Amino acid sequence: MPSTFVVTSSDEFENAARNELRRYDSKLKLGETLQPGLFLVSSQLAWDDFAAIVGQDPPIFARHLFPVHATVPLDKTQADLDVMAEAVSGLPRLDELSEDTPFSVQARLFEEVEGQQLSYAYTPFAIKEKLAGVIAEKTGAVENIREPLEILSVVGSQGKAYIGLSPVELNLSGWAGGMRRFAKRDEQISRAELKLQEALEVFEVEFPVGGDALDLGAAPGGWTRLLLEAGLHVTAIDPAELDPRLQKYAEAGQLSHYQGHAERFLQNALADKSRLGSYAVLVSDLRMDANLAAGLLVSYAPLLSPDGLAITTLKLPHESPKVKPAHLVEQALAILRKTYPRLQGRQLFHNRSEITVLLKK
Template identity: 45%
Template sequence: MLRRKIEKKLNTDNLIIATVHPEFAKSALQELQQIDSQIRFVEEMADGITLYSVSNSQQFMRRVANQRPTFVRHLAPAQDIVQLANTEQDLGTIAIALAELPGFSLLSKGTRFAVQARFVQSDRSLGERPFSTGQLNRALAEALAEETEAIEYIKKPEVIISLLCTMQKCYLGISTPEENLSSWPGGARHYAQTDDQVSRAEFKLLEALEVFGITLPDEGRILDLGAAPGGWSRLLLEAGLEVYAVDPARLDPRLEQDEALQHYRGYAEDFIEEAIERQVLFDAIVNDMRMDAREAARLLCRAVLCLHDDGFIVSVFKLPHETLVVDPLRNLKEALRILSTSYGIIQTKQLFHNRQEVTVVAAQPIRSRKK
């Protein structure tokens, strides 16, 4: 049985840990400041992982979740901070601290939960860690399941136990996947590589479908812009769809014999004009072209004439690196403004598998649908 802590705990009701792509840390902070003007920097725990003080962590996390920010990937409350000795005894210390957290009551019989531990600031001069993240996760999950009769369920938990450990401290919190913005540690969604995989870009589409809750049609015609070498096309073909892949470069030879694939070896602008003239319509358009986000938005606005009334788009927007004179956020805002002239933007997100880019999902607004 887990023993309760007796000593007085620190008041950590106002601490949260935010995880972002390091390149977009400034943009992420601007998003958070719009939600809570009282947010304050406390500590940079690792590249892209920052501890902040806010007015009220639980209220703040819920407000962030409702507003669905673009650049903040993951949030976790730091409801207690435990000093680590880097010995096996740390497991017991952490377990006891968890039992005192305000969210511990969420763990009841049959509740699905996941323990998500992350290690940062490893320092060999301070010695070796006595356990891995996997060992920590397993030990705590077993103890919590025995104590509460909750069920460990990593893929779709109802409650998440978050732990971020430096060499000297462990930051603990209990929350829901919705409050965390992701059910994966740090928002890092990983997919297994397969023998059929054409490119790592496939992970971007897989993550987009999952994060945005998109269900592909059972049948239909999809336009894949910037298709080469064919990773997105492969996934769409695998889903039973007819794919028009547009790219001047060649596709992976394994795709060339698929009768459901048509490869247009040319530029997207030319294909779209031909499709408009021939009145070819698509159920969805996906885009991963290497071009300025604003130019991509203009091209997609033209492509709206090729989209069925109930169709949608999933587009990656490439952004420039920030410099003294270049603001990637301004570039994105302009691209979204252009896109909004033809589409209703559903959500924009800087996904884990995105790099210097964001992914946008949008559909035709009723006012602009073709009659």
């Protein structure tokens, strides 16, 4: 049975997200853009089948998707809430929810013009309250925004509401639009920490307890701080100074700062046979061309233990008629894959003009 779904990506990489979805269904029909980074797609495959295929080999640029089970018109008045409630009460998939099934409602509203102030007579929270009540009353399911098994997704845009109910594991992300939010912590050194936190969550990996780690391009020390908090002994590599708050780790012997370039450190480390295979974790957030960054990570591979993990960002240029970031990603991943055959790449919510890649030998 054919299906239509709503896809969310970064505004900047919408074209890349559209194109990469074709590898899951060569007959995929790309629909209209509802907002920059938010668009419709139709497949000849049933939603469950398409989503299962996507889940086996997740896309890089598409962050979130959900099926469209109902579409209703919106006039931005309070009456819209009743219209959406009626549509939800008639969803066939409601019958699959059993009593006590944890679910959540995720609602997003957009104006016709990006950035324009919302002019709806209700809020996304009002939608959540109304529709959660409908589901609970009809099925006995229990709202649980922290650990839902089912998610009712609602997107209001271009005078319509697109509504779909799906298992959370088929949506690519359990967060609305893949927009993972983290609470701001007093000890946070830099915004860059958030993308490493998100990467660990998305790739479902944890840092090992104990061991040595390398942080390339470490300053001011956001990623270094997370490695230290995990209990790793860290060598931070960067010509620039680290945040003074990390000094306590240096004094405790858990942190050393190589105040030079990653290439010079590598040259010295490879000459010291005792360092080969001695690092459990390698991370890099260096600002350099994606192919050069990939080549550097390959050169660092001898220092990584056989069961170690590496996480790196690959910086991408803005798209133009002559420059296609997705092609550059393919080239960089091909370089990495020869040495790190087990890799995953995602354009995370906290990434900017870059992707984040998990690497294992």
